[in-house]
Amino acid sequence: PLKLLLLYLSTDNGLVESLQSCPATNPSMLNVHLVPHTHDDVGWLKTVDQYYYGDRNNIQHAGVQYILDSVIDQLQKDPARRFIYVETAFFYRWWRQQSQSTQKIVAQLVNEGRLEFINGGWCMSDEATTHYSAVIDQMTLGLRFFLIFYICSNMSLLIGLFDILSCRLERAMGVAQHHDAVSGTEKQHVAYDYARRLATGWAHCEVLVRNSLAVLSGSEAPRVFCENLNISVCPLTESSHKFSMNVYNPLGRTVSWPVRLPVNGSVYNVTDANGRAVDSQVGNVFISLKGYAKGELVFQVEAPPLGYSTYIISMLRDEPPASSAKPTATRSIQNKVHGAAHESRQTSGAYIFRPNSSDPFVINKTAETQIVTVSSTAQEVTQRFSPWVSQVVRLYEGHRELELEWTVGPVPVADGLGKEVITRLDTDIKSSDYFYTDSNGREVLERRKDYRPTWELKQTEPVAGNYYPINSRAYIKDDKHQLTVVTDRSQGASSIYNGSLEIMLHRRLLYDDFRGVGEPLSEPGEFSDGLVARGRLLLTLSPPDTAADVHRPLAQGMVLQPLLSFQDGTPSANTKLEFSGLQTSLxxxxxxxxxxxxxxxxxxxxxxxxxxxxxxxxxxxxxxxxxxxxxxxxxxxxxxxxxxxxxxxxxxxxxxxxxxxxxxxxxxxxxxxxxxxxxxxxxxxxxxxxxxxxxx
Ligand SMILES: [Zn+2]
CATH class of the missing domain: 2.60.40.1360 (Immunoglobulin-like)
Structure with missing residues (x-):
C-alpha cells in the first residue's frame, strides 16, 4: 500500500463551493484543511473478500464493512464530523447489504456534504504498471455507480440497475488495476484470487461473445475459445480434420495478424472468407510447456475494422510434421541475468529492484540455435540459452517488426541466489545516455541516465536508479536510427550502456524486501518448481522521424489483439463469414x-x-x-x-x-x-x- 494524505490551502477563489460543508474558517488566519481519506486496499495481504468481511485477521486486522458501519453511526452522532471514502468496489458491496433506512441516511449524509467520495474509481489504480485504457475503464465503472446513485431517487433500484449495466469482467478488471494487484506487490494467495476473479469474469463474458457471434454469423454451432494458444495447447485444432476459425478484431482498422495453431497433421489447406487459398506452413513446436501438439500451423489472417473474418482449415496429410534441423551454434544474441543475493542490506523483492552487481551475469554467450522454418509466411530462428531460457526470433512476410518470443523459467534457485532476468539489445545507435519510455501506454517520456530533470541527482543505484516502468514501449535513437521495442505487458526497462536497451523479463527472489508484503517474490508455478513466463517483444528499426508511424499502431494492436474462436466441421452454407461494425476504417x-x-x-x-x-x-x-x-x-x-x-x-x-x-x-x-x-x-x-x- 501507499500512505497518502491530501493537503491543500484554502484560497479566496475556487474550491469555495466544495468547501461549504467544511468547518467554518477564520478569515484573520491562514486556514489549513487536512483532508484525510480512506485507503482500503482491494486486496494486498488479504483478498478483497477477506478485507471486506474482516476474515483472516491474524494476517492483518482489517474489516471494511465495519469501517463503513461505524462511520455512518458516528456521523449521525455528531454533525461536526466528516468522512471521505475512496474505494467504490468496497462501497458498492456494502451498499447492497444495507436496509432502505440506512441507505436513506447515507444519501442524506452525502447531500449534506458530510460523507464525501473522492477519486470515484472502482479502486485506487496503480500509477506505474497500468494501461491508460484500463485506468479510464475502472474510473468510468466507479463513477457510473455514483452517477446512478445521484440520479436514482429509488435507492433499491440502484444496485439492480448497476448490476445490469456493468458486467462481472468489468468489475474484475476494475479490481485488477489496484495498486497491489497489477503491480505484483500482493501476497501470493491474493494473486491467485485476482486470477480467479478475472477467469470468472471472462467465463461470463465468453457467453456474451459467443451469443453475439452466433447472431452476427447466423451459426449456432458450438464455439470454443482456446486460451492456452500461447503454450501451444488447443484440443480442437490438435484433433480436428476440418474446422473454422473466427478472427474478431476490436480495432477501428483492418489488421493483419500472424496466427499459430497447435496441430498434429503435417499439411493443411487454409482458405479465407472469400474462398481464396492462404499460404500456410506447419513448423515444429519449439517449446511446448504442456500439450500434445506435434506442430504449429502458421498463417497470416486479416480482419476488418471492428468485425470478424472466418478462415476454414482442412487437414490434407494426417501425419506428424518432420522434426527440425540439427542445432547449430551462433553468437548473434545474448541474454543476461541480474543476480540478487541475500546480504544484510536492502534486498530485491516485490517492491524493490536492487541487484547485487551492476554488471549482469551472462546466462550463455552462445545459444543452441535451430533454423526451424523458412517459408513464404514466416522465418524463425529458435535459440536455447539454457534449459530455462529460450527464445524464438520471427520475421513475418510483409511485416516490418521482428518478433522475439521469450520463455523464461522455472528460474533455478538451488544456488541460493534469487535472479532477475533481463534481455539486452545492443546496437551501434549513438544514444548518448538518453532513452525513452512510455507512460501508461500513452505519451512517451525522455529519460537520461543518472539524471533527473528537476533536481541534482546523486546516483547511488547505478542499475535500479535508471530503471523505469514501461507499459507498451521503450526506445533509443540517434540522428539516423530509432530502435523501438513494443511489449505485451508492463515491464521494467533501461539503457545502462550507450546503444543498448534492456528489458526485464522475469524475477524470482528468495527474500522479502521489508515493504510489508512479508513474502519473497517466488511464484511457485504449476509444478511448484517456479513459474514459467512467456511473452513477446516486437522490435522495429526506423528513421526517428517515421518511427511513430510504426510503433503507435503496433502497440495498439498488441493491447487489442484479435480474439480467436473455433468451430469444428464445415460452416453451414448460410453462415456469414465476414462482418464489420464500421462503414470504413478509421x-x-x-x-x-x-x-x-x-x-x-x-x-x-x-x-x-x-x-x-x-x-x-x-x-x-x-x-x-x-x-x-x-x-x-x-x-x-x-x-x-x-x-x-x-x-x-x-x-x-x-x-x-x-x-x-x-x-x-x-x-x-x-x-x-x-x-x-x-x-x-x-x-x-x-x-x-x-x-x-x-x-x-
Ligand atoms: Zn494500498
Whole structure:
C-alpha cells in the first residue's frame, strides 16, 4: 500500500463551493484543511473478500464493512464530523447489504456534504504498471455507480440497475488495476484470487461473445475459445480434420495478424472468407510447456475494422510434421541475468529492484540455435540459452517488426541466489545516455541516465536508479536510427550502456524486501518448481522521424489483439463469414478507445488521437471523424459530449483555476468541430461521446 494524505490551502477563489460543508474558517488566519481519506486496499495481504468481511485477521486486522458501519453511526452522532471514502468496489458491496433506512441516511449524509467520495474509481489504480485504457475503464465503472446513485431517487433500484449495466469482467478488471494487484506487490494467495476473479469474469463474458457471434454469423454451432494458444495447447485444432476459425478484431482498422495453431497433421489447406487459398506452413513446436501438439500451423489472417473474418482449415496429410534441423551454434544474441543475493542490506523483492552487481551475469554467450522454418509466411530462428531460457526470433512476410518470443523459467534457485532476468539489445545507435519510455501506454517520456530533470541527482543505484516502468514501449535513437521495442505487458526497462536497451523479463527472489508484503517474490508455478513466463517483444528499426508511424499502431494492436474462436466441421452454407461494425476504417491517427452499450438507446464512444504533437510528419495533425458515417449497423440520432470519466456533460464541467506564480498557458482547445456530427481530434486528445442510436 501507499500512505497518502491530501493537503491543500484554502484560497479566496475556487474550491469555495466544495468547501461549504467544511468547518467554518477564520478569515484573520491562514486556514489549513487536512483532508484525510480512506485507503482500503482491494486486496494486498488479504483478498478483497477477506478485507471486506474482516476474515483472516491474524494476517492483518482489517474489516471494511465495519469501517463503513461505524462511520455512518458516528456521523449521525455528531454533525461536526466528516468522512471521505475512496474505494467504490468496497462501497458498492456494502451498499447492497444495507436496509432502505440506512441507505436513506447515507444519501442524506452525502447531500449534506458530510460523507464525501473522492477519486470515484472502482479502486485506487496503480500509477506505474497500468494501461491508460484500463485506468479510464475502472474510473468510468466507479463513477457510473455514483452517477446512478445521484440520479436514482429509488435507492433499491440502484444496485439492480448497476448490476445490469456493468458486467462481472468489468468489475474484475476494475479490481485488477489496484495498486497491489497489477503491480505484483500482493501476497501470493491474493494473486491467485485476482486470477480467479478475472477467469470468472471472462467465463461470463465468453457467453456474451459467443451469443453475439452466433447472431452476427447466423451459426449456432458450438464455439470454443482456446486460451492456452500461447503454450501451444488447443484440443480442437490438435484433433480436428476440418474446422473454422473466427478472427474478431476490436480495432477501428483492418489488421493483419500472424496466427499459430497447435496441430498434429503435417499439411493443411487454409482458405479465407472469400474462398481464396492462404499460404500456410506447419513448423515444429519449439517449446511446448504442456500439450500434445506435434506442430504449429502458421498463417497470416486479416480482419476488418471492428468485425470478424472466418478462415476454414482442412487437414490434407494426417501425419506428424518432420522434426527440425540439427542445432547449430551462433553468437548473434545474448541474454543476461541480474543476480540478487541475500546480504544484510536492502534486498530485491516485490517492491524493490536492487541487484547485487551492476554488471549482469551472462546466462550463455552462445545459444543452441535451430533454423526451424523458412517459408513464404514466416522465418524463425529458435535459440536455447539454457534449459530455462529460450527464445524464438520471427520475421513475418510483409511485416516490418521482428518478433522475439521469450520463455523464461522455472528460474533455478538451488544456488541460493534469487535472479532477475533481463534481455539486452545492443546496437551501434549513438544514444548518448538518453532513452525513452512510455507512460501508461500513452505519451512517451525522455529519460537520461543518472539524471533527473528537476533536481541534482546523486546516483547511488547505478542499475535500479535508471530503471523505469514501461507499459507498451521503450526506445533509443540517434540522428539516423530509432530502435523501438513494443511489449505485451508492463515491464521494467533501461539503457545502462550507450546503444543498448534492456528489458526485464522475469524475477524470482528468495527474500522479502521489508515493504510489508512479508513474502519473497517466488511464484511457485504449476509444478511448484517456479513459474514459467512467456511473452513477446516486437522490435522495429526506423528513421526517428517515421518511427511513430510504426510503433503507435503496433502497440495498439498488441493491447487489442484479435480474439480467436473455433468451430469444428464445415460452416453451414448460410453462415456469414465476414462482418464489420464500421462503414470504413478509421483514419490512421484515430483509435477507437471505447465502444460500450450505455443503456437501451445509447452507446458510449471514446475517440482518441493516438499521436503526440510533432511525433509524426503525416499523422500529428488534427483529424475529423463524422459520427454519422461511423457504424454499419447503427444510425446515430444524437451526440452529446461528456467528461473523460463519462460522469458529467462536458458543458457542465468546471475546471479548478489554480493561482500559480508563473502564468502558464492553458491547454490548447480543440479546433472547432465543423458540424454537430463531426468531431475534430488534436494530437493525444480523447473525446468522450454519448450517442443516441437506432439499430439499422
Ligand atoms: Zn494500498
Amino acid at each position: 483514419p490512421p491517427a484515430v483509435h477507437l478507445l471505447t465502444l460500450s452499450q450505455w443503456d437501451k438507446d445509447t452507446v458510449l464512444i471514446r475517440l482518441e488521437h493516438q499521436y503526440q504533437a510533432k511525433e509524426s510528419k503525416t499523422h500529428s495533425q488534427p483529424v475529423t471523424v463524422n459520427l454519422q458515417k461511423l457504424f454499419s449497423t447503427l444510425e446515430v440520432l444524437g451526440a452529446s459530449e461528456m467528461s473523460l470519466g463519462a460522469n458529467q456533460w462536458k458543458e457542465d464541467m468546471n475546471r479548478l483555476q489554480w493561482n500559480t506564480e508563473k502564468t502558464s498557458k492553458p491547454l490548447p482547445l480543440s479546433d472547432k468541430d465543423p458540424s454537430p456530427w463531426e468531431v475534430t481530434l488534436n494530437p493525444m486528445e480523447i473525446r468522450t461521446l454519448l450517442l443516441r442510436v437506432r439499430q439499422l
